[in-house]
Amino acid sequence: MDPTLKSMLHARWRRSRRAPIRTFVVLLLGLFALALPLVSGVGDSQAGASNEPLSRRWVADIVKSQRQAVVGITTQRRASQSQRQFRGPFHRNPSLREFFERFFEEMPRSPRDQRGLGSGFIISRDGFVITNNHVIDEADEIVLTMHDDSEQTAKVVGRDPATDLALVKFEPKAGMELTVAKLGNSDDMEIGDWVVAIGSPFGLFGTVTVGVVSAKGRNIGGGRYADFIQTDAPINPGNSGGPLLNVNGEVIGINTMIIPGGQGNPFGGMPGNIGIGFAVPINQAKSILEDLREKGKVTRGWLGVYIQKVTPELAGEFKLEKPRGALVADVMQGGPAEKAGIKKGDIITDFNGKKIEEMEELPRFVAQTKPGTKVALKYIRDSKPQEANLEVGKLEEDVVAGRAAPALSERLGMNVQDITSDIAESLGLKETQGILVADVESGGAGEKAGMRRGDVILEVNRKSIKSVRDFEAELNAAKGKESVLMLVKRGDSTRFVAVKQGKEKG
Numbered sequence: 198m199d200p201t202l203k204s205m206l207h208a209r210w211r212r213s214r215r216a217p218i219r220t221f222v223v224l225l226l227g228l229f230a231l232a233l234p235l236v237s238g239v240g241d242s243q244a245g246a247s248n249e250p251l252s253r254r255w256v257a258d259i260v261k262s263q264r265q266a267v268v269g270i271t272t273q274r275r276a277s278q279s280q281r282q283f284r285g286p287f288h289r290n291p292s293l294r295e296f297f298e299r300f301f302e303e304m305p306r307s308p309r310d311q312r313g314l315g316s317g318f319i320i321s322r323d324g325f326v327i328t329n330n331h332v333i334d335e336a337d338e339i340v341l342t343m344h345d346d347s348e349q350t351a352k353v354v355g356r357d358p359a360t361d362l363a364l365v366k367f368e369p370k371a372g373m374e375l376t377v378a379k380l381g382n383s384d385d386m387e388i389g390d391w392v393v394a395i396g397s398p399f400g401l402f403g404t405v406t407v408g409v410v411s412a413k414g415r416n417i418g419g420g421r422y423a424d425f426i427q428t429d430a431p432i433n434p435g436n437s438g439g440p441l442l443n444v445n446g447e448v449i450g451i452n453t454m455i456i457p458g459g460q461g462n463p464f465g466g467m468p469g470n471i472g473i474g475f476a477v478p479i480n481q482a483k484s485i486l487e488d489l490r491e492k493g494k495v496t497r498g499w500l501g502v503y504i505q506k507v508t509p510e511l512a513g514e515f516k517l518e519k520p521r522g523a524l525v526a527d528v529m530q531g532g533p534a535e536k537a538g539i540k541k542g543d544i545i546t547d548f549n550g551k552k553i554e555e556m557e558e559l560p561r562f563v564a565q566t567k568p569g570t571k572v573a574l575k576y577i578r579d580s581k582p583q584e585a586n587l588e589v590g591k592l593e594e595d596v597v598a599g600r601a602a603p604a605l606s607e608r609l610g611m612n613v614q615d616i617t618s619d620i621a622e623s624l625g626l627k628e629t630q631g632i633l634v635a636d637v638e639s640g641g642a643g644e645k646a647g648m649r650r651g652d653v654i655l656e657v658n659r660k661s662i663k664s665v666r667d668f669e670a671e672l673n674a675a676k677g678k679e680s681v682l683m684l685v686k687r688g689d690s691t692r693f694v695a696v697k698q699g700k701e702k703g
Contacts, residue, residue, distance in 0.1 A: 259446040265376035269342035269397040316396035316439030328438030355489030364489040381447025383478035396439025406431040425475040450476030498566035499592035501532015510695035537587035547575035610641020646696040656684035
């Protein structure tokens, strides 16, 4: 072959081999060019309307702008008061109460008094400060430490133990310039968003820690209004009441409690952080600030229903595609719900335009609604969607609003008997309707469903029963079904329970 032709063919062959490589490189560069704006814009969703990426010193920028709005709180309590039991929203849960009490660092000074350390933040130029209720509860003296180490005496303006929030106030001196914390929107936060905590852990004023939102909507036994933001930003005893901020430097939560990591640290055995802390969402605080400022306490809406969780078993019994909503276990006589026609067994799925996916959401939505407000209610009755309009009532202190009946789980080994007048009197029952659970077999279906001796069964499969004969008739009618739906009365509350049917012994 001619040497020149051979050389030309070889060069063309080399170029043909490089073509796929060039194509791949061009494609890779194109993808990189498309991805570059996305990478550089990480955090844009939190960085404000400017759509600018976070600077490498975004934490320092937040601290510079907001640290002066944070205050340390020192309280003084007499010994007779400091020895009283803690009465925050966790006082019914011994383990969580211990965590809560320790999160508010108490340091004994003498047999006659005790000092407590916490945090708070300024929300107005006239000296209003938000903190936790358990920080200032029963305090005889409240002293705020400002960013410049000066001190201000404060007084309690309003308290709300149900959400563990409090509003205190000091009188700014003439010419005193205050930095006011910016309140954000906690509903906008997503799991994984960056957050910054500022407070006084162990009395170390102005301590800054960083982390992310690790979960939302936590209800860990903190009462019917609990809706905590969980974070791994290190917070410790003394942080209680301080702000949790987003990347814009806006407060999206009030640090409230931790689950501690045990004893043995250098601060007198106080528990330390293990990456699980909880904050009250700022939107929950904003909804009650006006009441705290004007009335000193919170006025909440009232629906007048007892509700319970819709379990997968109950969802099947009520023919729902999936567990959702709040199941009405009982209706209070004369309450807004009764006046609107709500009945036991209805499943509330929407309150005033807000969907109810989990039972716990309904009490919060109702509580945040001003009494007298007219709202629309959507619910399911006999598998059919229904609507009702009602006027939200006012929750009185001695009335339970939307109290959740204890959730009972699955599975019928139990003895029942008719309720005579003598039995009713001996057991302190107010009525003889239904039948009495006389005994529950250990390990049987009833026990596994949560049934107890002394429970009163009012309905079986949505049919009222007045005698053991009625009960047996309904059980026979339910043969072949996996479970039986019962309406059970225990004490002053009622609840639905789906009991799985076991095989007959024989």
